[in-house]
Amino acid sequence: MSAIALSDRQGRAASTGMWLFIASIVMFYGALFSGYVLLRAGSTVWETPWRTGLAAEWPIAVDHWFRTMWLGIAVMQSRRLSGTGVPVAGLPRFSWVIALAGTAFVWRCADIAGWLASRGLVPATSVPLACWYVLTGTVALLVAGGTIAAVWVALEPVPAVQRARRGAMLQRYWLLMFVLWITTVGGLYLV
Amino acid sequence: MRALxxxxxxxxxxxxxxxxxxVVGFLLMLLFRWQLAWPGQPIPIAxxxxxxxxxPGGILLPEFYYQLVAMHGSVMIFLAVVPMAVGALGSYFVPLQIGAPGLAFPRLGAAGFLTYLAAGLLMAASFVLPGGAANSGWTSYPPLAILASSGQTVWLVGILMLGVSSMLGAISLVATVVAYRAPGLTLMRLPFFVWSQVMTALLLLLAFPALQGAAVFQLMDRVAGTSFFLPSGLAVSNTPLAVSGGGNPLLWQHLFWFLAHPEVYVLILPAMGxxxxxxTAHARRALWRYxxxxxxxVALGAWSMVVWAHHMLLTGMSTTLSSFFQITTMAVSVPSVILITSLVVTLWGGAIRYTTAMCFALAFLPMFGLGGVTGLPLGLGPSNLILHDTYYVIGHFHYLVAPGTMxxxxxxxxxxxxxxxxxxxxxxLGLVHFIGSFVAMNAVFLPMxxxxIMGVNRRMYDAGLQYQLAEPTLAWNPHMTWNAVALGVFQLVFLFNVVWSAKRGEPAENPWQATTLEWATTSPPPAGNFATPPVVTGGPYRYEEERA
Structure with a gap:
């Protein structure tokens, strides 16, 4: 098998693998989200702390706007990694920016969870709060995974073509993270 | 890791x-079958x-009995049959059958195996925890599962890990088939086994995450005190549970069966392949209507994802929803029948060689057929009302998985x-193994x-001693247990055959003169599989050419 043919195959395998991984994540998150929808639809009362007095202390809209912005930065940077599989100059730098934005997002999620817990609002308090913890926590975990992947792309010394391919994979993943986060915010606060 | x-x-x-x-799952079964055959009688050295x-005194306690039953199901499905059918056969033969030098993501495949091994050891080790292993059945229904002993938490962690393992293995396998097929090997020239493995991998990828999601919810209920599956006002032994409530136990069933019904096809599709x-190889015929x-x-795999709630027909769902799932359940039998019919018609006019492999394959057809046909009454509301949670269900799915997939x-x-x-x-020795297994397997499961039909519930620790309706069946249980023992004895013949033949068996390169690509290389295959990359010019089954 020639080197070019092998590279083509590796590229196709990587692309297929990434799409399958994304499909699997979508199904996982879909199970969590559909659980939330079923629980919420089946409840006559759905009292969330941010609708019953906590909103004044916790500026939800601003907080989530910031978190969405961090993810947005990550996605925008990931789009610069590679759209076509062509090697991109400065790729490690973009990867570091993504990693930073991802870290900021995860830190903010953990901070908010700690803040709620310090007021006695733990997952066991009510089903709405439990849903909040699980859905936002899951996105935070997935973002943490993407952050580690971005660091890996930045650090591992591999040929430029291979690095560009990894950049393209990273781009798809971060787009997925953005969609998941928008779905979470919309589902938890706007519906 | 490197070798893997x-x-x-x-x-x-x-x-x-x-x-x-x-073997572990089989031994667990022998233990609880003793209890069913001779309820309350001590087991020597227990x-x-x-x-x-x-x-105590050699008599299995009910709590321990339910651990054995739950872990038998979990071990057999998640740790034995699926890894054997997909992990072992898929990993070994799919790259060979498509002319590839290996898997697309070898490290991913190895990581999947190690995760599976760790999950298996963890679940097996849970027997030594205080309160023992998981004891809420392989279905882990709440609220029971949430109130169960700590083994249930380990079970849930194990399931999460198995989901990760399945995902890694499935991604590696599908990407291999997509990207590493030999030149000329178009999709419609793939051996049917490869198709079955790809569909199985896709089912694992898309269905297992639902169970992982459910496992996260249940773990939260057990560890963090949430109430995803606990309704308000729940009391145990007349004491209200100190939880917020507001959850729904049926949510678990929906999420669980969204995986667990496709899981049945995960067990069956590789077997079909x-x-x-x-x-084809032993009847010297190409597949009829490939x-x-x-x-x-493909239809069977896709359709299997919209039938899950037939497991929940008695949960009080609406007539419309119930009708939908009854119709989809009846419809899913159509592709199954097409597959079985094609396999049977393939035999027509073939030069059949009754080798051990062929005997097992031929026996699969009626055994799987019986398992499938007996599933139809379970998929219809009125008959499900009578048969639900009885031994009929055990007989049905064991015919699919034991004499079927096994x-x-x-x-x-x-x-x-x-x-x-x-x-x-x-x-x-193979024929002794086949005949013994065939007779013993049917003797164990047919009476179920x-x-x-007589109404004996499947979950009774004493086999129904206290119920008049079960009285006539009590005498059958010892026979079924002895046949289970005999089944084990015939597997010893098989194990001896494997060990003996691996060293002293008759040397053979391609004893069946099979035409699929895995036989185009040496046996065993060298590193990289093929000395020169193969080029494919026709379909996988070229048995008609030798007749011409």
């Missing part, structure tokens, strides 16, 4: 590990092995053993249909 990046080593590692788990807390390979079979296997796995081992070792398994 070779797909053949990986396949053998899966085969050995899942084989060990199969106290010495399981301790006074589980088996194996049987197709064996029948294209139709491919369409059927026979196909044996067919695969007898058929591909020469490819793996370069030697044939002894045919005489009658027991179920």
């Amino acid at each position: 990046t070779d797909h053949k080593t990986l396949g053998i590692a899966y085969a050995n590990t899942s084989g060990v788990f199969m 106290t010495a092995i399981f301790g006074e807390t589980n088996a 194996v049987v197709a390979e064996v029948i 294209g139709l079979m491919v369409g059927a296997v 026979f196909a796995l044996f067919a695969a081992i007898y058929h591909w053993f020469p490819k793996i070792t370069g030697r044939r398994l002894n045919e005489r 249909f009658l027991m179920g």
Whole structure:
């Protein structure tokens, strides 16, 4: 098998693998989200702390706007990694920016969870709060995974073509993270 | 880790590990079958092995009995049959059958195996925890599962890990088929086994995450005190539970069965693939209506994801929803029938060789058929009302998985053993193994249909001693248990055959003169599989050419 043919195959395998991984994540998150929808639809009362007095202390809209912005930065940077599989100059730098934005997002999620817990609002308090913890926590975990992947792309010394391919994979993943986060915010606060 | 990046080593590692788990699952079954045959009678040396807390005076306590039953189901499905059918056979033979030098992501495949091994060891080790292993059935229904002992938490962690393992293995397998096929090997020239493995991998990828999501919810309920599956006002032993409530136990059932019904097809599709390979090679005939079979296997996989709630027909769902799931359940039998019919018609006019592999493959057809046909009454509301939670259900799914999938796995081992070792398994011992297994397996499971029709509940620790309706069936249980023992004895013949033949069996390169690509290389295959990359110019089954 020639080197070019092998590279083509590796590229196709990587692309297929990434799409399958994304499909699997979508199904996982879909199970969590559909659980939330079923629980919420089946409840006559759905009292969330941010609708019953906590909103004044916790500026939800601003907080989530910031978190969405961090993810947005990550996605925008990931789009610069590679759209076509062509090697991109400065790729490690973009990867570091993504990693930073991802870290900021995860830190903010953990901070908010700690803040709620310090007021006695733990997952066991009510089903709405439990849903909040699980859905936002899951996105935070997935973002943490993407952050580690971005660091890996930045650090591992591999040929430029291979690095560009990894950049393209990273781009798809971060787009997925953005969609998941928008779905979470919309589902938890706007519906 | 490095050795496991070779797909053949990986396949053998899966085969050995899942084989060990199969023995463990079988031994668990023998233990609880003793209790069903002779309720309350002491098992010799049981106290010495399981301790006074589980088996005082050699008598299994109900709590321990339910651990055995739950772990038998979990081990057999998640740790034995699926890893054997997908991890072992898929990893070893899919790259060979498509002319690839290996898996697309060897490290991913190896990581998947190690995750599976860790999950299996964790779940098995949970027997030593205070309160023992998981004891809420392999379905882990809440609220029972949330109130159960700590083994249930370990079970949930194990399930999460198995989901990760399945995902890694499935991604590697599908990407291999997409990107690493030999030149000329178009999709419609793929061996049917490869199609079945790809569909199985896709089912694992898309269905297992639902169970992982459910497992996260249940873990939260158990560890963090949430109430995803606990309704308000729940009381245990007249004491209200100190939880917020507001959850819904049926949510678990929906999420669980969204995986667990496709899981049945995860068990069956690779078996269909194996049987197709064996029948073509040993009947010297190309598959009848190959294209139709491919369409059927794709349809079966896709359709299996919209039938899950037939497991929940008695949960009070609306008539409309119930009707929808009854219709989809009846409809899913159409592609199954197409597959079985194609396999049977393939035999027509064939030059059949009654090798052990072929005997197991032929036995699969009626056994799987019986399992499938007996599923139809369970998919319809009125008959489900009578048969739900009875031994009929046990008989039904064991016919699909035990004489069904297991026979196909044996067919695969007898058929591909020469490819793996370069030697044939002894045919005489093989036939003893086949006949013994066939008789014993049916003697164990066939009476269960009658027991179920008579109304005997599947979950009774004492086999129904206290129920008049179960009285006539009590005498059957000892016979079923002795046949289960006999089944084990015949597997010893098989194990002896494997060990003996691996060293002293008759040398063989391609004893069946099979035409699929895995036989185009040496047996066992070298590193990289093929000395020169193969080029494919036709379909996988070229048996008509030898007749011409």
